[in-house]
Amino acid sequence: MNTYRSLRESDGPAYDALRGEMKREEEGLELIASENTVSEAVLDALGSVFTNKYSEGYPGNRYYGGQDFTDVIETLAIDRVKRLFGAEHANVQPLSGASANLAAYAATLSPGDTVLGMDLSHGGHLTHGHPVTLPAKVFRFVRYKTEADGTIDYDKLEALAKKEKPKLMLAGFSSYTRQLDYERFASIAKKVGAISMMDMAHIAGMIAGKALPSPVPFFDIVTATTHKTLRGPRGGLILCKEAYAKAIDKAVFPGVQGGPHMHMILAKAVAFGEALRPEFRRYAKQVLVNAKALEKEFLKLGYEIVFGKTENHMLLIDTVKSRNVTGKEAQAWLDLAGISLNKNVLPDDPRGPLDPSGIRVGVPAVTTRGMKVPEMRTIARLIDAALRSGGDEKTLSGIRRQVKMLCKTFPIYR
Ligand SMILES: *Cc1c(COP(=O)(O)O)cnc(C)c1O
Numbered sequence: 139m140n141t142y143r144s145l146r147e148s149d150g151p152a153y154d155a156l157r158g159e160m161k162r163e164e165e166g167l168e169l170i171a172s173e174n175t176v177s178e179a180v181l182d183a184l185g186s187v188f189t190n191k192y193s194e195g196y197p198g199n200r201y202y203g204g205q206d207f208t209d210v211i212e213t214l215a216i217d218r219v220k221r222l223f224g225a226e227h228a229n230v231q232p233l234s235g236a237s238a239n240l241a242a243y244a245a246t247l248s249p250g251d252t253v254l255g256m257d258l259s260h261g262g263h264l265t266h267g268h269p270v271t272l273p274a275k276v277f278r279f280v281r282y283k284t285e286a287d288g289t290i291d292y293d294k295l296e297a298l299a300k301k302e303k304p305k306l307m308l309a310g311f312s313s314y315t316r317q318l319d320y321e322r323f324a325s326i327a328k329k330v331g332a333i334s335m336m337d338m339a340h341i342a343g344m345i346a347g348k349a350l351p352s353p354v355p356f357f358d359i360v361t362a363t364t365h366k367t368l369r370g371p372r373g374g375l376i377l378c379k380e381a382y383a384k385a386i387d388k389a390v391f392p393g394v395q396g397g398p399h400m401h402m403i404l405a406k407a408v409a410f411g412e413a414l415r416p417e418f419r420r421y422a423k424q425v426l427v428n429a430k431a432l433e434k435e436f437l438k439l440g441y442e443i444v445f446g447k448t449e450n451h452m453l454l455i456d457t458v459k460s461r462n463v464t465g466k467e468a469q470a471w472l473d474l475a476g477i478s479l480n481k482n483v484l485p486d487d488p489r490g491p492l493d494p495s496g497i498r499v500g501v502p503a504v505t506t507r508g509m510k511v512p513e514m515r516t517i518a519r520l521i522d523a524a525l526r527s528g529g530d531e532k533t534l535s536g537i538r539r540q541v542k543m544l545c546k547t548f549p550i551y552r
Contacts, residue, residue: 164551
């Protein structure tokens with residue numbers, strides 16, 4: 139692991155904070171469903187001289203000189219990610235998932251157009267039309283919801299689409315645990331003359347690793363983040379059918395972004411290369427196995443699992459119903475126990491987003507560090523002990539010691 143000698147010598151406070159974060163990640167359980175831990179090769183790429191370079195435009199067609207190597211790495215990233223997902227066209231410049239979505243809207247919509255997107259409290263993402271976001275002020279978002287059993291009623295969705303006549307139909311989520319019927323979703327969009335878009339931010343890694351079905355053949359546009367299950371640097375990604383390629387590229391640059399972050403694009407190329415290897419398929423499969431094992435243990439302990447069950451890398455748990463602990467309390471107590479996860483709203487949550495009724499638990503990061511089914515059982519029991527602690531600091535620091543011991547057996551960086 140990099141010792142960061144130059145940083146230590148030149149900037150004490152910055153170095154100390156970095157050391158603190160490194161220790162926190164090594165000694166704690168990372169269960170935030172949107173997080174992961176990248177390889178040292180990806181870290182090397184992120185810390186490279188490519189951060190110095192301006193390269194507005196696209197390979198072979200840039201606005202500044204000196205592009206010998208930026209063109210090489212961006213082409214490498216594009217070729218690899220197209221192969222990884224079997225996509226017709228790829229844009230690897232979006233700075234984040236939010237910018238990828240913004241560019242996709244800019245490429246397909248005019249102000250006032252209607253978009254169907256999944257309701258936030260039912261698992262959708264802020265960028266899918268939540269009223270606090272800029273896109274929601276520009277476009278008309280209509281939200282659809284999940285049923286009581288956790289599934290989506292596609293007949294209902296079709297009726298809504300026929301009534302609202304959206305220009306864009308948006309699938310995808312950040313706290314929904316069930317598998318979507320991509321073929322049915324895209325066929326509804328086609329029927330009503332809408333463009334179909336899937337935001338696979340959370341599950342891109344499992345799709346790349348062939349552990350979950352791919353939306354890419356069915357949807358006109360697919361957006362993703364590269365830092366969640368895909369295990370690359372923080373960033374975004376857009377895949378699309380050839381017919382949308384020009385509009386997407388123009389929307390990313392100059393539509394909503396300036397110069398691309400080339401160190402990030404180098405790191406994306408490295409991560410896509412890793413995801414093409416057989417080890418990554420084993421990883422993606424293990425993520426699903428681990429999520430199921432965690433679910434099984436929580437069920438045994440009498441917990442209420444939201445949406446009926448998990449079919450991906452995360453669980454939603456109703457902590458109020460299960461242990462009479464709010465999401466905010468659970469998150470704070472678990473933080474003291476060295477376990478990071480997030481409070482989460484549940485479908486039509488009466489408690490609201492600041493202190494919701496549940497938590498979201500994800501296994502991508504602990505799976506990366508090598509944890510398997512036996513550790514999932516331990517993790518469920520540690521979380522249960524923390525939720526039963528009533529916030530007692532002594533109990534929580536006792537759990538923290540157990541967490542630290544468990545983590546010692548599974549080092550992230552050597
Ligand atoms: C995480 C996420 C995003 C946003 O990604 P950022 O990189 O944080 O901007 C967008 N859509 C979905 C579904 C997500 O889960």
